[in-house]
Amino acid sequence: MQLMHVNEERLWDSLQAMARFGATPAGGVTRLALSNEDRQARDLFCEWLRAAGLDVRVDDVGNIFGWREGAEPHLPPVLLGSHLDSVPSGGKYDGALGTLAALEVVRVFAEADIHLRRTIGAVAFTAEEGARFEPSILGPSVITGRFTVDHVYSRPDVRTGVLFGHELARIGYKGDIRGRSPRPRAFLELHIEQGPQLDAERLQIGVVEGIVGVKWFEIHFRGEATHAGTPPMATRRDALHGAARFICDVRRLADTLGGTALATCGRLRVEPDVINVVPGVAVLGLDIRHADTAELERYTDTVRVLIQQVADNEHLGFSYEAVQSLPATRFDETLVGLVEKAARTGGLRHKRMVGGIGHDSLWMARFCPTAMIFVPCRSGKSHCEDEDISPEDAAAGADVLATVALELAQS
């Protein structure tokens, strides 16, 4: 194995050209799924795919594929890609890097006139972010059978209520089922880390072994709303005080577990939410993550005990509901090994790591052998206009992508 090299300047120019669609004054992008800005981005991507001599197909959920036929077209293809949509006031590289690096890899193969055994494709998946239509990662969800296409068509815009299917047709990207990808030999996704580790450790490549499992809970504590001026402290049943104790306890638990255990209380609502009334109700949103599915289950059991303990100690009623549960994803070890080998072969500073966030690969991994390559983003910032990467790191990631893709396409 030898590290392939993409055209760093062309990749960077593509990223900057794509970033014009939905560009914000502060240097980010707002390119919500199926918006006019998304259409512009798709149009340019298709133009580039065609210019690279690829066969462009759009499937029924709007995923765009550009295929370069291999010598043995009956073999399962190798697929590379990511997404082009963004969150509001998001960054230029989340999704776009993986999509345009896939294009760049195919461009390089075409330019170098490399004849591959397998068909290779570059894909831009539809609606990864979940910022306009919920939940996230809708494009791969249809391919992998998580949702029917009709279910996805009926998802409403979270703000205006307009339907996904209507918007997909409006922007001209409602393809048909014949545009869907066959089950690939492998799916590879290059992505910015969206976390601080690689940048802090001055590494160039993250060899992603998997994505953490995630559970979301909505937890209700119920006490008694009373006037702040009368009940002695000892007699109070303060739902917010219970929630506060739980927030501290679950933080301590995650600190104690260490490793990949994470805990976040991101959402909190208090009733009646009046400065001089002891809160009678507190509703808390909890997100816990762990790279190991069995550990995540044990972690969840301990969280349940904490909720119960706090409620008992504070004389509160409680209930909780699991609002989302995704098991941990382990990527295909052969592919992960190839990514690691490519990075090592190329003399790139790298480490194995576990991704903390959902990506298109999360669902693709349930469909075919999948792996991801991370590159650093400055200070770990993402989903914001400050999101930034270097041209060298972008190219290094694309080099690894090209190298692994070549290996797989010839095997």
Place this chain on the structure above:
Amino acid sequence: MQLMHVNEERLWDSLQAMARFGATPAGGVTRLALSNEDRQARDLFCEWLRAAGLDVRVDDVGNIFGWREGAEPHLPPVLLGSHLDSVPSGGKYDGALGTLAALEVVRVFAEADIHLRRTIGAVAFTAEEGARFEPSILGPSVITGRFTVDHVYSRPDVRTGVLFGHELARIGYKGDIRGRSPRPRAFLELHIEQGPQLDAERLQIGVVEGIVGVKWFEIHFRGEATHAGTPPMATRRDALHGAARFICDVRRLADTLGGTALATCGRLRVEPDVINVVPGVAVLGLDIRHADTAELERYTDTVRVLIQQVADNEHLGFSYEAVQSLPATRFDETLVGLVEKAARTGGLRHKRMVGGIGHDSLWMARFCPTAMIFVPCRSGKSHCEDEDISPEDAAAGADVLATVALELAQS
């Protein structure tokens, strides 16, 4: 001194008759200040004042006085009363008890043909609750010079924006400045405790020595909003975790201080308030109370240290603003002594205590010698439809009110 006795049945009937205005299906009342229900309550109160032979006057802020002239009308009068407005879905007795007990006392004096040295009056103050027009206790605020009447007229309804002055005129209770009370010899207010102490200790009378001082703070903690899936726990700057630690710390502080120290975090807002985003901002409303003004200042200093410590430990930015500050109120010791003597004389189970909530007396105490009498409410419940008292306790409170009023009116 001998305990006077009011007509328990008439007092109770008056309370129930008044409770028809704004009655809710669950047995409470919604009688917002200057609403149509408030007008009905005022009309009946005026009718009763006139039937008792009193001289009815309405001042420029809508306070209603019924005066019975004493033998020496140039002497400062004795004033008894409370308010008739309620919070939404409030109780039948908060305010109404003190207002109708004042009427009952004057009725008893008239019936018994007791000739008093001083003029005596029963008052229904305007807009005590602050539920429709903010802040609370507007009626006494004009009398005592806290606010100009024009300032009060320009207060908007917190929901509809319609002005106090417009509503006061609309319901026909915009009197004039000549209706204002002269500075009284004393003001006395009977009120339900709105707390659990008397009920829990099976006492009949609370001899109220004063009202706690209150400070409200709005505290901002500022961290960094990041995705719940990436930053390791140790690197997070979680504004909600800071707020949670503070909520626990300030609760512990109040428990440690004991006595009349209270602390309530009733309001909390988190940004961006998304389940999988580490909160970047938490805004907390804090209410602290203490019966001693100097202690309250020391308490406040400690709270400031706690805010700073939490912010330092959690690497958060912070700021806070004092949004309200009321020094502790000490009632007139002579009057407090008379209330205690009346309760003791009558063989009523009583104790000295400090009120935890603002009342009309809070501002009247800045105008003339003032005292309050508390009677128990069941389980301490108030500002809710479950608010309840017994006819016997209501009458016992009115007996003490009558006894002290007689003593003062003859002195």
